[in-house]
Amino acid sequence: MTTNFSRFEGTEDYIVSEDLRNSVNVAVALSKPLLLKGEPGTGKTLLAQSIAKALGLQLIIWNIKSTTKAQDGLYVYDTVQRLYDTQFGNKDVSDIKQYIKLGKLGEAFTSEQQVVLLIDEIDKADLEFPNDLLWELDVMNFHIPETSETITAKNRPIVIITSNAEKELPDPFLRRCIFHYISFPEADMMEQIIKVHYPDLENTLLNEALKAFYWIRSQHNLHKKPSTSELLDWVQALSAGGISPDHIYQELPFLGTLLKKNQDFDTILRRVHNRGTGENQQTGTRIFRNW
Amino acid sequence: MFINFFYLLKREGVPVSITEWMTLMEALSKGMAASSLTSFYYLARAILVKSETNFDKYDLAFSKYFQGIETPAQISDQVLNWLENSLPPLDMNIDLEERLKYQLENLDLNELKKTFEERLKEQKAEHHGGSKWVGTGGTSPFGHSGYHPGGIRVGGASLRRSAVKVAGERKYYEFRGDETLGVRQFEVALRKLRQFTTRLEGPKDLLDLDTTISETCNNAGKLKLVWTRPSKNSVKVILLMDSGGSMGPYYRLCNQLFTAVNKTTQFKSMEIYYFHNCVYDQLYLTPTCRQSESIKTEEFLRTHNSDHKLIFVGDATMAPSELTEVNGIIDWGMTNDEPGLTWLERLAHHFPHNVWLNPVAETYWESSSSYTIQLIKKVFPMFELTVDGLEQAVKKLKVRQ
Numbered sequence: 001m002t003t004n005f006s007r008f009e010g011t012e013d014y015i016v017s018e019d020l021r022n023s024v025n026v027a028v029a030l031s032k033p034l035l036l037k038g039e040p041g042t043g044k045t046l047l048a049q050s051i052a053k054a055l056g057l058q059l060i061i062w063n064i065k066s067t068t069k070a071q072d073g074l075y076v077y078d079t080v081q082r083l084y085d086t087q088f089g090n091k092d093v094s095d096i097k098q099y100i101k102l103g104k105l106g107e108a109f110t111s112e113q114q115v116v117l118l119i120d121e122i123d124k125a126d127l128e129f130p131n132d133l134l135w136e137l138d139v140m141n142f143h144i145p146e147t148s149e150t151i152t153a154k155n156r157p158i159v160i161i162t163s164n165a166e167k168e169l170p171d172p173f174l175r176r177c178i179f180h181y182i183s184f185p186e187a188d189m190m191e192q193i194i195k196v197h198y199p200d201l202e203n204t205l206l207n208e209a210l211k212a213f214y215w216i217r218s219q220h221n222l223h224k225k226p227s228t229s230e231l232l233d234w235v236q237a238l239s240a241g242g243i244s245p246d247h248i249y250q251e252l253p254f255l256g257t258l259l260k261k262n263q264d265f266d267t268i269l270r271r272v273h274n275r276g277t278g279e280n281q282q283t284g285t286r287i288f289r290n291w
Numbered sequence: 292m293f294i295n296f297f298y299l300l301k302r303e304g305v306p307v308s309i310t311e312w313m314t315l316m317e318a319l320s321k322g323m324a325a326s327s328l329t330s331f332y333y334l335a336r337a338i339l340v341k342s343e344t345n346f347d348k349y350d351l352a353f354s355k356y357f358q359g360i361e362t363p364a365q366i367s368d369q370v371l372n373w374l375e376n377s378l379p380p381l382d383m384n385i386d387l388e389e390r391l392k393y394q395l396e397n398l399d400l401n402e403l404k405k406t407f408e409e410r411l412k413e414q415k416a417e418h419h420g421g422s423k424w425v426g427t428g429g430t431s432p433f434g435h436s437g438y439h440p441g442g443i444r445v446g447g448a449s450l451r452r453s454a455v456k457v458a459g460e461r462k463y464y465e466f467r468g469d470e471t472l473g474v475r476q477f478e479v480a481l482r483k484l485r486q487f488t489t490r491l492e493g494p495k496d497l498l499d500l501d502t503t504i505s506e507t508c509n510n511a512g513k514l515k516l517v518w519t520r521p522s523k524n525s526v527k528v529i530l531l532m533d534s535g536g537s538m539g540p541y542y543r544l545c546n547q548l549f550t551a552v553n554k555t556t557q558f559k560s561m562e563i564y565y566f567h568n569c570v571y572d573q574l575y576l577t578p579t580c581r582q583s584e585s586i587k588t589e590e591f592l593r594t595h596n597s598d599h600k601l602i603f604v605g606d607a608t609m610a611p612s613e614l615t616e617v618n619g620i621i622d623w624g625m626t627n628d629e630p631g632l633t634w635l636e637r638l639a640h641h642f643p644h645n646v647w648l649n650p651v652a653e654t655y656w657e658s659s660s661s662y663t664i665q666l667i668k669k670v671f672p673m674f675e676l677t678v679d680g681l682e683q684a685v686k687k688l689k690v691r692q
């Protein structure tokens with residue numbers, strides 16, 4: 001039996017590993033949300049864009065913040081506007097429909113074409129947020145009591161959900177997802193990613209930058225490890241600044257591009273300084289190694 | 292039976308549910324594992340395992356279950372040759388699919404292995420199509436590119452990195468976190484530690500319903516909207532963690548708490564410092580307790596006002612002299628002008644909202660060998676480092692000691 005679904009093969013501006021590509025296709029074929037987990041900068045958000053592009057579908061992005069409620073994704077009933085209109089407006093306030101505004105999920109459901117719906121950074125929201133969405137994602141419809149309307153998905157959207165793993169997600173939610181963990185890219189994959197963005201970058205500069213970058217990442221106790229985005233900015237700065245490759249690892253020029261927290265900046269400077277004297281050679285092992 | 296893989300996963304501690312198992316069966320019936328064990332490895336993992344912390348357990352279970360499947364009794368080069376010449380996949384009708392599903396559900400893996408080895412022995416010539424022999428493009432469970440959903444891959448592109456080998460590499464060992472459940476529980480407990488205030492900066496963009504109603508009434512029914520600031524958590528937390536040698540056995544437990552605290556983004560501020568057995572005139576920025584990464588306790592006190600909530604984490608287990616005597620400090624070559632207990636009392640006095648979390652079970656606290664626990668317990672309200680203990684501690688932290 002051949003299954004009938006569009007296959008995601010990747011796009012030229014996105015480097016995708018084979019098992020990630022498989023996970024995408026499994027999720028699409030089974031009509032399950034694909035949950036992507038991985039530290040920031042591992043290309044989770046970009047993957048959703050790449051999928052939409054490869055399959056020629058519209059992308060709808062729902063950015064989750066700490067204050068986002070599941071309801072926001074369905075619809076909001078603008079009671080305040082309606083109240084205002086009863087007092088000052090000349091609209092027909094009995095037509096409640098005009099005060100119902102669909103959220104991103106509602107938008108995805110009502111779209112004439114199948115869409116890719118990205119629920120970005122779901123872990124930012126309240127611990128219970130994912131559970132509140134279970135029903136709608138399962139049955140692909142929801143009811144608006146104010147207008148006695150039921151919004152049903154015309155085409156089941158391809159749902160991509162990302163998490164930076166700041167919070168654990170609830171089990172009932174997880175059970176319904178296809179899960180993929182994107183590990184932080186190793187140096188050779190990272191090299192490819194950089195080349196996608198800066199195809200003309202000089203090789204020695206790239207290699208030195210990668211060496212320095214992975215050294216910094218291996219240091220323990222950083223508050224925020226530099227990620228792909230910062231590395232991309234950094235190599236651009238290095239290249240634009242005409243930095244000679246043999247100074248990169250020794251001196252870490254433009255370090256501020258990589259490390260945004262002052263404490264991290266100081267920690268690394270101190271360790272670069274000690275690197276030569278052989279005092280501080282250890283790299284990032286487990287945090288509680290010495291307990 | 293194939294279902295044994297499900298139970299093996301459970302036994303290894305992967306929390307698989309029947310829902311997920313059914314999803315896997317659906318995927319297999321759609322031919323999504325393409326009869327290759329490697330595809331099966333990734334497919335089943337994506338469907339059954341929902342955290343990278345369980346990948347290692349999955350790998351273990353997979354290795355155990357499929358042990359030796361891909362390299363049974365040294366497949367000869369000749370057999371591999373046969374397999375390389377694949378036929379195009381069979382167009383499968385529903386009937387066949389049903390039959391295969393049935394077979395899959397009733398497949399005994401050991402039997403499969405045994406039969407496979409027997410057939411290899413029996414088989415003398417290359418074979419394509421049909422349903423009994425090892426070959427390609429057929430419905431026999433052996434060989435590759437065929438459509439036996441429970442089939443075993445014995446060749447093809449991924450031969451060199453076989454699924455069992457991938458599983459055997461156990462590259463997710465480091466992600467193992469048997470403590471994940473604990474982390475979420477700790478998080479939930481920590482959430483209770485909040486104190487909302489609207490008196491912070493920020494735009495007034497929240498409708499204050501109660502005031503709006505009363506103002507509108509005062510306004511003779513003409514609407515008057517009143518806006519307010521959303522409330523924010525104003526709690527500031529300081530965590531002081533013992534990173535001394537005797538804490539070793541509690542590494543996992545403390546790591547759970549550490550992870551939970553780090554994930555809790557709701558505090559206004561959250562700082563972590565370390566000490567070795569007891570706090571003296573220095574606090575360390577890293578658990579390795581190096582001089583070069585430390586701050587003076589006096590400076591720490593000067594820069595942190597008393598509205599911070601102070602959480603100590605330590606086993607409170609040391610030589611009594613470390614607490615009670617000048618120069619009792621355990622670290623070689625270091626001195627202290629004041630006894631450790633004086634420093635602890637100073638901290639408790641400075642931060643009236645304080646608790647001590649102890650990973651040592653409460654039943655040992657009163658034993659005669661736990662003298663230092665009893666001393667410290669007089670200074671700080673002490674709780675067990677368990678989910679229950681943390682809940683009680685959070686309650687205690689809300690009131691001044």
Ligand SMILES: Nc1ncnc2c1ncn2[C@@H]1O[C@H](COP(=O)(O)OP(=O)(O)O)[C@@H](O)[C@H]1O
Binds near residue numbers: 162
């Ligand atoms: N696999 C990849 N291929 C190409 N670019 C990538 C890839 N992964 C990350 N990047 C680059 O890193 C940046 C951060 O990726 P993003 O998708 O925002 O990460 P995340 O959502 O995981 O935090 C992207 O803008 C892109 O430039």
Ligand SMILES: [Mg+2]
Binds near residue numbers: 041046120
């Ligand atoms: Mg992102």
